Amino acid sequence: MSARDAMLGRIRASLADRPPVPGVPRGYRTSSPPDVDPVALFSERVRDYRATVHRRAPADVGATIATALATRGARRVGIPPGFDRALIARAAVEVVVDEPPLARAELDALDGVVTACAVAIAETGTIVIDAGPDQGRRALSLLPDYHLCVVGADQIVGTVAEALARLDPRRPLTWISGPSATSDIELQRVEGVHGPRTFDVVIVEALSPALPDPPAPQEAVP
Amino acid sequence: MATLREPVPTFAGTPPFPKAAAAALADRQLRENLRRATTTIRDKRARAVAERDDWEALRLAGAAIKDEVLARLPELLVKLEERVTAAGGAVHWARDAAEANAIVAGIVKDTGATEVVKVKSMATQEIGLNEALAREGIAAWETDLAELIVQLGQDLPSHFLVPAIHRNRSEIRDIFRRRMAAAGRPAPDGLTDEPRALAEAARLHLREKFLRARVAISGANFAIAETGTVIVVESEGNGRMCLTLPETLITVMGIEKLLPRWQDLEVFLQLLPRSSTAERMNPYTSMWTGVTSDDGPQAFHLVLLDNGRSDTLSDPTGRQALRCIKCSACLNVCPVYERTGGAAYGSPYAGPIGAILVPQLRGIARHPVDEQTASLPYASSLCGACFEVCPVRIDIPEVLVHLRGQVVRQRGWRQRTLSQEALLMRSLGLALGEPRRLAAAERLAGLAAGTVARDGWIGRLPLPGLLGAWFRGRDLRAPARMSFRRWWARQRRGTT
Ligand code: SF4
Numbered sequence: 155m156s157a158r159d160a161m162l163g164r165i166r167a168s169l170a171d172r173p174p175v176p177g178v179p180r181g182y183r184t185s186s187p188p189d190v191d192p193v194a195l196f197s198e199r200v201r202d203y204r205a206t207v208h209r210r211a212p213a214d215v216g217a218t219i220a221t222a223l224a225t226r227g228a229r230r231v232g233i234p235p236g237f238d239r240a241l242i243a244r245a246a247v248e249v250v251v252d253e254p255p256l257a258r259a260e261l262d263a264l265d266g267v268v269t270a271c272a273v274a275i276a277e278t279g280t281i282v283i284d285a286g287p288d289q290g291r292r293a294l295s296l297l298p299d300y301h302l303c304v305v306g307a308d309q310i311v312g313t314v315a316e317a318l319a320r321l322d323p324r325r326p327l328t329w330i331s332g333p334s335a336t337s338d339i340e341l342q343r344v345e346g347v348h349g350p351r352t353f354d355v356v357i358v359e360a361l362s363p364a365l366p367d368p369p370a371p372q373e374a375v376p
Numbered sequence: 377m378a379t380l381r382e383p384v385p386t387f388a389g390t391p392p393f394p395k396a397a398a399a400a401l402a403d404r405q406l407r408e409n410l411r412r413a414t415t416t417i418r419d420k421r422a423r424a425v426a427e428r429d430d431w432e433a434l435r436l437a438g439a440a441i442k443d444e445v446l447a448r449l450p451e452l453l454v455k456l457e458e459r460v461t462a463a464g465g466a467v468h469w470a471r472d473a474a475e476a477n478a479i480v481a482g483i484v485k486d487t488g489a490t491e492v493v494k495v496k497s498m499a500t501q502e503i504g505l506n507e508a509l510a511r512e513g514i515a516a517w518e519t520d521l522a523e524l525i526v527q528l529g530q531d532l533p534s535h536f537l538v539p540a541i542h543r544n545r546s547e548i549r550d551i552f553r554r555r556m557a558a559a560g561r562p563a564p565d566g567l568t569d570e571p572r573a574l575a576e577a578a579r580l581h582l583r584e585k586f587l588r589a590r591v592a593i594s595g596a597n598f599a600i601a602e603t604g605t606v607i608v609v610e611s612e613g614n615g616r617m618c619l620t621l622p623e624t625l626i627t628v629m630g631i632e633k634l635l636p637r638w639q640d641l642e643v644f645l646q647l648l649p650r651s652s653t654a655e656r657m658n659p660y661t662s663m664w665t666g667v668t669s670d671d672g673p674q675a676f677h678l679v680l681l682d683n684g685r686s687d688t689l690s691d692p693t694g695r696q697a698l699r700c701i702k703c704s705a706c707l708n709v710c711p712v713y714e715r716t717g718g719a720a721y722g723s724p725y726a727g728p729i730g731a732i733l734v735p736q737l738r739g740i741a742r743h744p745v746d747e748q749t750a751s752l753p754y755a756s757s758l759c760g761a762c763f764e765v766c767p768v769r770i771d772i773p774e775v776l777v778h779l780r781g782q783v784v785r786q787r788g789w790r791q792r793t794l795s796q797e798a799l800l801m802r803s804l805g806l807a808l809g810e811p812r813r814l815a816a817a818e819r820l821a822g823l824a825a826g827t828v829a830r831d832g833w834i835g836r837l838p839l840p841g842l843l844g845a846w847f848r849g850r851d852l853r854a855p856a857r858m859s860f861r862r863w864w865a866r867q868r869r870g871t872t
Binding site for chain 1: 614665
């Protein structure tokens with residue numbers, strides 16, 4: 155008998171008492187309360203992870219990306235093949251398009267990467283990338299030490315449930331909530347272990363004017 | 377060719393819980409680190425959970441979904457297999473540890489690789505995969521910072537979530553200085569014991585391995601039957617590295633890790649991070665379905681592991697242990713775990729969940745188990761804190777009592793001793809649950825021990841009845857002149 159058939163047989167035998175299949179009580183919240191502004195909440199929650207968030211009108215996005223890259227001292231910056239090049243045209247950096255795909259060592263040598271995202275979640279301060287043309291393959295947003303992600307305000311949903319409903323499970327998905335972190339040494343939080351150690355988010359808001367930058371990020375919560 | 381590390385100690389041969397626990401209790405550093413860790417995480421978790429007014433509804437949904445998984449397990453496994461295969465992955469079935477290890481070693485050998493990178497996985501610890509691969513000449517590199525510390529320190533993990541919590545920063549620096557060079561890129565000159573510097577040293581050491589790795593091995597937090605999607609939840613980014621860069625990915629997953637539907641993640645991606653790292657969301661979660669051309673590994677193998685899970689499933693009371701999502705919340709609230717640490721449990725599954733899961737995985741429902749395993753259901757005070765925090769509402773005290781019954785039934789000739797022990801554990805449990813009573817009990821023990829301790833050890837106490845029997849089963853370190861609880865009370869007041 156194959157291992158597969160043996161295992162399935164044992165499992166069936168173990169369920170000889172025929173335990174009932176319970177209905178799933180879904181009494182939890184799947185959407186945000188109506189008074190919540192998802193863009194404001196998303197910004198606040200991402201900042202809680204000590205990432206930097208800028209909210210900008212479309213016309214100001216290019217300048218903000220240029221300033222952010224300069225602040226981080228990035229000189230060679232990767233973008234996915236489908237990323238809107240106009241957005242990075244004002245930055246004083248060498249732009250490297252991941253097409254044909256860069257070798258691992260080349261990705262590792264980049265100072266940073268700029269991508270779009272698939273969806274963002276306000277309650278948890280999460281962005282999800284799904285390897286779409288403007289986000290690139292997974293390695294691109296992983297190996298460089300700095301990741302700047304451009305998020306459309308209309309891509310921000312309130313909850314995890316709403317995000318899952320928008321996502322396609324057949325695509326490779328990466329959920330990112332702040333920079334990588336470890337508390338493995340005496341529980342002291344250290345940001346940046348293997349993923350990009352620095353993470354910036356630029357939110358593009360079609361309808362609102364440019365807002366002043368909020369105060370600097372504070373202690374991560376909770 | 378990689379340098380093969382020396383074999384690490386395995387869990388086999390761990391002394392029974394009372395003995396191992398006595399040794400751990402004597403280690404002041406371990407106890408202090410653990411107390412700090414569990415208290416900190418416990419408080420953070422409480423805040424993260426309080427933020428959700430629908431927490432109880434999420435728990436109820438989580439428990440029901442997992443019960444559904446168990447009730448429909450054969451059908452859902454077949455569906456998962458079908459979906460993963462359709463998406464270009466290969467599915468393997470492993471009845472036990474030996475079979476799983478042989479499958480993984482075979483796949484690695486077929487690629488011609490002599491080393492693999494690993495992302496923290498309890499299932500592969502459970503089956504002793506690293507040691508099995510070493511026997512085949514394959515080096516397995518742990519890439520989680522804590523696992524790296526444990527591996528380089530040739531040590532056992534002490535907590536699921538922070539496995540190196542028994543080590544302080546200067547010990548970690550020493551381990552890095554002494555052992556990194558033999559495993560690859562050496563520690564930087566002048567490495568300090570600053571956590572940031574230590575993390576940076578690990579980053580550099582492991583980056584070299586990620587960039588050249590051809591095969592990675594992972595566990596899985598969840599797998600979705602209806603879509604074939606596998607999910608790994610992590611913090612450091614080493615998971616993303618392992619899941620993205622190598623050409624071949626092998627995932628070893630316990631059969632209970634399934635979820636029926638994609639939608640069910642809306643429950644578990646809330647329950648897990650808040651219960652585990654006490655965050656609204658962990659930094660990184662990776663999800664993949666089979667293989668994707670031009671992105672990530674081009675060969676994906678999913679190994680479905682039984683290794684005692686179908687035995688566990690056969691017990692209508694005990695099977696709820698298979699709902700566990702390995703969040704570690706129950707460890708952090710357990711008064712017994714807080715004092716003994718993880719290694720005393722003799723398995724990667726420590727704390728309250730270890731006490732109910734391990735005896736079942738080792739077949740207690742079907743046949744008598746060894747001494748070490750049989751002692752685990754007694755490693756609890758039955759205070760119930762574990763149930764309160766469990767995101768999938770496992771009634772751990774209920775299962776503990778049930779398993780104690782099984783141990784006693786299976787050991788007719790030892791019934792008297794064990795019943796006495798059970799009784800004593802119960803009264804100890806009551807005492808642990810109530811600070812004043814424990815204080816009284818410890819003072820009493822301190823007084824009694826003072827008369828019989830030689831060289832700081834209590835041998836065979838000439839005590840009558842229950843207490844004598846209990847001490848006979850244990851070679852206890854004589855109670856310190858200041859008991860732990862009195863010491864702790866003084867710590868909390870800020871004096872030493
Ligand atoms: S038993 Fe519950 S609390 Fe303990 S690790 Fe498992 S899921 Fe978490």
